[in-house]
Amino acid sequence: MPIGRGRGLLIAVGAVCAALTMALHTWIPNGAVNLGSLFQTFLPWAGLSIPALLVAAAVRRSRLAALAVLAPVTVWGCLFGGTLTDKRSEGSEGSERSGGGHFTVVSHNVDEDNPDPARTARVLAASGADVLALEELSSKATPVYERELAAGYPYRSDTVGVRLWSKHPLNGVEALPIMPWTRAVRATVETPGGPVAVFATHLASVRVTPDAGFTTARRNDAARKLAAAVRAEPLARVVVMGDFNGTTDDAALRPVTSQLASAQREAGAGFGFTWPAAFPMVRIDQILVKGMSTTSSWTLPATGSDHLPVAASLRL
Known part of the structure; x- marks a missing residue:
């Protein structure tokens, strides 16, 4: 076999392997290093293999390789x-749609090291959302958010670390024991269109280390407990939002994501990446919905946190 043709065959094999890996990503086992979750977290970026394979096929002038890249x-x-594609309903994005039949929510990991929490609070208030879910609130910054949000959001949960602020009355507020400290809160929001169960959460952080790989055990355990709470929720209309430290493609988060629809997938534009804020590469901040349709989903501008805020307009 000529060398050129042999290299073209190798490129073709690589293309087929890339296609199979993406197509069968849910079958990639986690095992000791959680390879499946790691690959699924960055699954959209697997597409970068395509231009690399095309360049290789062009260099080798291999028709077989070029066809295989398909x-x-x-x-x-x-x-x-x-x-x-842009699936947002025309004119549905923004604060002007947070009344009437629309219910707008915003979730933001505000970052406990945020250098300007007052500015962050003002940016979030300017969104006009009916409900704000804030995660990673430090004890030092919490009074700042309370002060800045008091005028527009008279109702709030008095939970630690994860909090809800609302324009509408909150009932049934409770911290959910998904971790030893408060990382999730549930409340009934009494909207003009009827009650909505809102869950705000901050699942456990993940790390990538040479010895342990992608460490997700605590996050996955918290997700299972959150999923049980969502499954037991008696209200028909449910919103679950917060920092999941994982994407909706991550099979390990299916206990939660399988019960609800992603607002971004239903009515967003593009991937809606949220982290890191300076150059977003993954969407680990989620708004998930049940019993309502999403008319628009978007990210807000950077606030000084290492995450971007996420927003969604829902039709009650």
Whole structure:
């Protein structure tokens, strides 16, 4: 076999492997290093293999390799082609839609090291959302948020670390024991269109280390406990939002994500990446919905946190 043709065959094999890995990503086992969760977290970026393979095929002038690249192109398109379209309803984004039949929510990991919590609070208040879910509130910054949000949001949960602020009355507020300290809160928001169960959460952090790989055990355990609380929720209309430290593609988070619809996938534009704020590469901040339709989903501008805020307008 000529060397050029042999290298073209290797590129073709690589293309088929790339296509199969993306298509069968849910079958990648986690094992000791949680390889499956790690790959699924950055799944959209697997598409970078496509231009690399195309360049290699062009350099080798291999028709076989070029045709084989159609396989990962097709798989990536099936997985994410719809994500690239703008599914937001015209005019539904923004504070002017937070009244009437629309219910607007914002979730933000405000970052306990945020250098300017007052500015962050003002940015969030300017969104006009009906409900704000804030995560990673430090004891030092919490009074700042209370002061800045008091005028527009007269109702709040008095939980630690994770809090809700609302324009509408809150009932049934309770901290959920998904971790030894407060990382989730549930409340009934009495909207003009009827009650909505709102869950705010901050699942356990994950790390990537050479010895342990992608460490997700505590996050996954917290997700299972959160999923049980959502499953037991008696209200028909439910919003679960917060910092999941994982994407909706991560199979380990299916206990939660399988029960609800992603606002971003239903009515967003693009991937809506949220972290890191300076150059977002993954969407680990989620708004998940049940019993309502999403008319728009978007990210707010950077606030000084290492996460971008996420917002969604829901039709009651």
